[in-house]
Amino acid sequence: MSGNIQAQSQESAGDDKIVARNIRRVYTIKQKGDGGLSEFEAIKQLDLTVKQGEFLVIVGPSGCGKSTFLDMVAGLAKPSSGEIFIDGRLITGPDLDRGIVLQGYALFPWRTVRKNVEFGLEVKKVPPKERREISQKYIELVGLKNFEERYPHELSGGMKQRVAIARALAYDPEVLLMDEPFAAVDAQTRETLQEELLRIWEKTKKTIIFVTHGIDEAVFLGDRVAVMTANPGTIKEVVDINLPRPRDGIRSSAEFGWIRHKIWQLLQNDESAGAGGPVAGQSIAEAISSSAAL
Numbered sequence: 001m002s003g004n005i006q007a008q009s010q011e012s013a014g015d016d017k018i019v020a021r022n023i024r025r026v027y028t029i030k031q032k033g034d035g036g037l038s039e040f041e042a043i044k045q046l047d048l049t050v051k052q053g054e055f056l057v058i059v060g061p062s063g064c065g066k067s068t069f070l071d072m073v074a075g076l077a078k079p080s081s082g083e084i085f086i087d088g089r090l091i092t093g094p095d096l097d098r099g100i101v102l103q104g105y106a107l108f109p110w111r112t113v114r115k116n117v118e119f120g121l122e123v124k125k126v127p128p129k130e131r132r133e134i135s136q137k138y139i140e141l142v143g144l145k146n147f148e149e150r151y152p153h154e155l156s157g158g159m160k161q162r163v164a165i166a167r168a169l170a171y172d173p174e175v176l177l178m179d180e181p182f183a184a185v186d187a188q189t190r191e192t193l194q195e196e197l198l199r200i201w202e203k204t205k206k207t208i209i210f211v212t213h214g215i216d217e218a219v220f221l222g223d224r225v226a227v228m229t230a231n232p233g234t235i236k237e238v239v240d241i242n243l244p245r246p247r248d249g250i251r252s253s254a255e256f257g258w259i260r261h262k263i264w265q266l267l268q269n270d271e272s273a274g275a276g277g278p279v280a281g282q283s284i285a286e287a288i289s290s291s292a293a294l
């Protein structure tokens, strides 16, 4: 068992992989003027369960607390109150059982593609020969064969994002936490990466929590979509995506349109706008969709 997970906080997990209970997250903000401190409640009463092997997507207006929640699951931040469990064990810090893919790539610029992908394996002290075999497997899985010796500045945005995914997968985490991983790439590359991610997920059976602004992206990828509201952030509804897999060509189906519309309405009906919410005359759903270039 990892040093970051407290043995005394065990509880029966069943096929629940991640359980978040009554999460509240408060930030202390410095006031303009007198410099006094005040509290800002970013997340309140958030409950969410993610099943083993599930692909769960979170959507919500800007500033509703999606990244804050993902950071807490990653163990990079702590809830002000409430608890998050993985396999029934309390999360108290980051660990190699959870791989993180953030927007903006965050690759090591001084490392080649291969060396970036091998990073987690080096941390795990995997011997060099095995490291090489594993990194090659994941580089090929994300379609980057023949780019092993390139540096990040020699790659396109989509290729960098693939390296980030290969790096997260290579050390075999049970859970992948993805925060708007495809936000910075063009629409066509985004669709290709979505399809590749589904292919990898179907092969590896990882549990995935994926944060996005894109309703289409959420419906295309998810088993379920958790819709968040802001001020303070909480889960408004979790929508089952009962679409068949594989989902190639599903975007043009009537069922896809119905589910998309349902999520759109859930966001539309949300009276509370996030801090970076819609501009005048634009609904939350419109703001989310346009920002994701659907």
Ligand SMILES: Nc1ncnc2c1ncn2[C@@H]1O[C@H](COP(=O)(O)OP(=O)(O)OP(=O)(O)O)[C@@H](O)[C@H]1O
Binding pocket: 027, 028, 029, 040, 042, 060, 061, 062, 063, 064, 065, 066, 067, 068, 069, 275, 276
């Ligand atoms: N370190 C911090 N200090 C103070 N407030 C913070 C801090 N980090 C986040 N917040 C606030 O908490 C709220 C939630 O932020 P968070 O980044 O989790 O939202 P989000 O849903 O991921 O937004 P976006 O979709 O724009 O990325 C926002 O109102 C934000 O201003």
